Amino acid sequence: MKATDLRGILRYTARFRDRVFVLNVDSAVLASDNFHNLLLDISVLRSLNIRIVLVHGCSVQVKALAEELKLTPSDLDGMGITDHATLRLAILAANRLAHELLEGLSDTDQRAVLTNAITAHPAGILNGVDQQFTGQVERVDAKFLQSLLDQGLIPIISPLGFDGNGQTYRVNSDGVALEVSEALQANKLIHVSTSNGIRDAGRLTAQFSVEAAEEYIRDHRANIPAAMISKLKHGVRACRNGVQRVHIIDGTKDEALLSEIFSNEGVGTMIHANEYLAIRPALKKDAGMILKLIRESVEAQQLLPRTRRSMEERIGDYYVFEIDRNIIGTVGLKVLEGTPDAVAELECLFVAEHHENRGIGAKLMLFIEERARQNGIRRLLALSTQAFNYFTHKGGFKEGTPDMLPAARRAIYDKSGRRSRVLYKDL
Ligand SMILES: CC(C)(COP(=O)(O)OP(=O)(O)OC[C@H]1O[C@@H](n2cnc3c(N)ncnc32)[C@H](O)[C@@H]1OP(=O)(O)O)[C@@H](O)C(=O)NCCC(=O)NCCS
Incomplete structure (x- = not known):
């Protein structure tokens, strides 16, 4: 590493101090070889006094667990129907992942807390079909999360919501990250996924204004994967509701997180509210x-x-x-x-x-x-x-x-x- 890299970072430190970054980490990234590097990068961000909230998915782990137990899950990512057996798999997978996160963060001297900040209600009956244990985020306990951040802790939020009456629901992590970043008026919502975002004619599209992202979704709906459309749509909504920037980066690549945050061009795709x-x-x-x-x-x-x-x-x-x-x-x-x-x-x-x-x-x-x-x-x-x-x-x-x-x-x-x-x- 060059000493001048540190100088480059210096100009961001005042700007990001005490700002909230919500990291929405894809389950495939948690399962990848880069998982520990990601935790190190989170440590770097914490050392600059950036407040981190960690939201994570668990679909890859639900799938693996189902194979291990010879079960067929009704849905993987909290977007479809979650039957009782799949809910149990999701709870198991999410708890294992949360443990791995706590363990890994402990290795890098970070203090983290597994939270129950998401109140959810049943997604209900859609097109006549009962979604069973799939939930909708009803409320984010922002005060609770804020108090953890004030103490220098990293809140971990699993893709599970609680209804306050002893029932847990499976919720989609992209949706959770969106609600959390809005509730905390985060400076950044960063989707740490397995893709760099949108590649237009082979060239990475680095930045979209909210309006350009909407136009892009309208014109390219047929050619981009549904998961990416969902991230872009969520990004547009987040920016309209007070989140400054939404980034999509490839978290399986070493240094992607730091490069996105601390370089002019970044390495992923960014949707921004009013740019200065x-x-x-x-x-x-x-x-x-x-x-x-x-x-x-x-x-x-x-x-x-x-x-x-x-x-x-x-x-x-x-x-x-x-x-x-x-x-x-x-x-x-x-x-x-x-x-x-x-x-x-x-x-x-x-x-x-x-x-x-x-x-x-x-x-x-x-x-x-x-x-x-x-x-x-x-x-x-x-x-x-x-x-x-x-x-x-x-x-x-x-x-x-x-x-x-x-x-x-x-x-x-x-x-x-x-x-x-x-x-x-x-x-
Ligand atoms: C030339 C330069 C300043 C243009 O900046 P830019 O912000 O991309 O330009 P704009 O967005 O205003 O305009 C883009 C348009 O100019 C065209 N354009 C860009 N460079 C051009 C060039 N060298 N010759 C002719 N047209 C050019 C683009 O194709 C595009 O056309 P379109 O609108 O029909 O699609 C930039 O390409 C640059 O820095 N070039 C290198 C330095 C240089 O040559 N400077 C000028 C000498 S003083």
């Missing part, structure tokens, strides 16, 4: 991050190389685009001296790959245009080797010639040998 979006002037402390961000584009000769020193000296000319306080885009505006008309150059336009095609580049261009207008600039220039079509098609620039550059800028242009195309826009 902003263009702001760059500060001196951003110079390193901007240089890191544009490094690949510089190597690909899309952008001019810049040194840290020159970046810091001219930091007042740069702006950054932030999502949730992470810099994911940048642009500069440099007034060019030595022309009778007020001319400025739009420079260093860049949007991180994971955030491309969401209109951020266009927003940055518009922003610069507006700033230039406010500063009395009459003509905006842009030099580009590979994005000239972008400037003309998306930014309303026109193709110009190097003669349009003021003498000093022209000298640099000629010296560089890059032969960038010169674009201009009269304001």
Whole structure:
């Protein structure tokens, strides 16, 4: 591990301190080789004072237990009919898992408590069919869970609900996690599943706004597994009801949980309520991050190389685009001296790959245009080797010639040998 990884995490610590993360751990993840790594990662989160609630499923273990006892379960995940024998299997499997969780957390010095915070009533008769011991979550005892969190404990919530009259019901863990995260107004609901979420045309879709997720469900209902649709729908509901972020990650992969939380792009799929979006002037402390961000584009000769020193000296000319306080885009505006008309150059336009095609580049261009207008600039220039079509098609620039550059800028242009195309826009 690099020491700089720790520095990277540092900027999240204040933001997440004392926030509640509800982890909904799939039964297959609990049965996987990565189970103990996951517990270690939970320990890391606790060490940063993040409050963790652990909800878990048990369908894989119910299936295994049924095979062991030569029984046929009526349902595995609490979505169908739960007969009496299956309820007994679920209670047995859930208790074994809870024990394993307590044991594993104990190994990592974490204190955890198995809870009875879910009040449930029978799912009842659906389409004329009695669902028997399948339950619906009626209430979450948020006060009880909050008091455990206040004491630095990790509440464990099994997929079982209690009716207060001596009856237990099998409830679906996704539903429980949703209700718990809403009741606690969690900062994050993280589905630690066996998939990274939605892969659109082979490419992982990193982030959905609530509206985009709804649209996605509508357009792709036929092509995605029902379990994923359910997670997305639950995610949309959670975000509408006060949960900030819902993540779907592959918990069988080592470090997935930490990578999702502590990196800009994450490794899974995220549904977010209102994201914090902003263009702001760059500060001196951003110079390193901007240089890191544009490094690949510089190597690909899309952008001019810049040194840290020159970046810091001219930091007042740069702006950054932030999502949730992470810099994911940048642009500069440099007034060019030595022309009778007020001319400025739009420079260093860049949007991180994971955030491309969401209109951020266009927003940055518009922003610069507006700033230039406010500063009395009459003509905006842009030099580009590979994005000239972008400037003309998306930014309303026109193709110009190097003669349009003021003498000093022209000298640099000629010296560089890059032969960038010169674009201009009269304001
Ligand atoms: C060019 C860049 C800023 C676009 O950012 P973005 O946020 O993805 O752009 P937007 O979302 O506003 O626009 C996306 C559209 O532009 C098109 N586009 C992206 N890069 C393009 C390019 N180099 N040439 C032509 N069109 C391009 C996309 O295909 C998409 O088209 P569509 O709307 O018809 O589907 C980004 O790709 C980037 O940082 N590139 C590397 C650095 C660079 O070349 N900068 C410009 C030199 S100063």
